[in-house]
Amino acid sequence: MKIFDTHAHYYDGRFADEGIDVDLLLSSLFDTQIEGIVNVATNTENARTVIEMAKRHKGMYTALGIHPSDVSPDADIDSEIEKLRFMLTDKESKAVALGEIGLDYYWQPYDADLQKKYFDRQLTLSEELGLPAVVHIRDSHGDSFDMIASHPKAFGIIHSYSGSAEMAREYIKRGWYISFSGTVTFKNAARVASVAESLPHDRVLVETDAPYLAPHPMRGKTNHSGNLVYTVGKLAELWNIPYDEAVKITTENAKRVFALD
Numbered sequence: 001m002k003i004f005d006t007h008a009h010y011y012d013g014r015f016a017d018e019g020i021d022v023d024l025l026l027s028s029l030f031d032t033q034i035e036g037i038v039n040v041a042t043n044t045e046n047a048r049t050v051i052e053m054a055k056r057h058k059g060m061y062t063a064l065g066i067h068p069s070d071v072s073p074d075a076d077i078d079s080e081i082e083k084l085r086f087m088l089t090d091k092e093s094k095a096v097a098l099g100e101i102g103l104d105y106y107w108q109p110y111d112a113d114l115q116k117k118y119f120d121r122q123l124t125l126s127e128e129l130g131l132p133a134v135v136h137i138r139d140s141h142g143d144s145f146d147m148i149a150s151h152p153k154a155f156g157i158i159h160s161y162s163g164s165a166e167m168a169r170e171y172i173k174r175g176w177y178i179s180f181s182g183t184v185t186f187k188n189a190a191r192v193a194s195v196a197e198s199l200p201h202d203r204v205l206v207e208t209d210a211p212y213l214a215p216h217p218m219r220g221k222t223n224h225s226g227n228l229v230y231t232v233g234k235l236a237e238l239w240n241i242p243y244d245e246a247v248k249i250t251t252e253n254a255k256r257v258f259a260l261d
């Protein structure tokens with residue numbers, strides 16, 4: 001079995017800036033180490049690019065949603081939600097999740113009320129459609145948890161997890177999965193590693209968040225799904241199991257949450 005990258009942004013301008021031919025890169029990744037990739041949109045504009053890219057690669061799926069840092073007071077929330085609903089229910093879009101959505105109180109300036117409005121509406125949509133949500137949480141652990149707890153039928157993935165072990169267990173109890181990015185391998189992130197170590201293996205996923213968050217020893221470089229060997233390797237080490245077993249567990253988990261085969 002090969003590795004499943006549950007979260008990447010292959011349309012990001014950083015690939016072109018580095019002179020990387022993304023389609024060529026993806027073809028070689030699918031030929032060698034990678035079983036599947038979810039290409040994640042951050043607004044209704046790049047969602048179109050995300051979908052076009054997924055059509056060109058059999059193993060690529062999409063997550064479509066409006067990121068907290070992409071919400072705008074000038075947009076009409078009702079029409080944005082309807083655009084999303086249309087794309088998510090179109091079979092051609094290869095959508096397996098609604099995302100990424102959430103709350104980000106790190107990037108300044110931000111409008112917490114507007115972010116919450118979009119988060120709430122999109123969680124409701126994910127409940128209606130029965131699709132998993134992909135949630136981004138930055139400097140907003142309390143508010144994000146409260147919002148998710150107020151949507152008991154919602155389920156999905158807390159992406160690039162950075163919270164506490166206690167909170168992770170609360171999400172798991174509510175049917176959510178916890179996804180770890182390259183940060184779990186960082187030398188100065190022992191806390192993230194200890195959270196990963198403590199969780200039930202059947203609720204853990206891996207992701208790149210490519211082109212960002214490359215794992216050690218590739219930290220700082222342009223990230224791609226092939227670097228997941230380091231992330232999965234770290235989980236295998238933390239769980240004290242063979243590497244191949246960590247690949248199998250995390251890929252099976254990904255297929256379960258995205259309802260693939």
Ligand SMILES: [Zn+2]
Nearest residue numbers: 007040100209
């Ligand atoms: Zn992301």
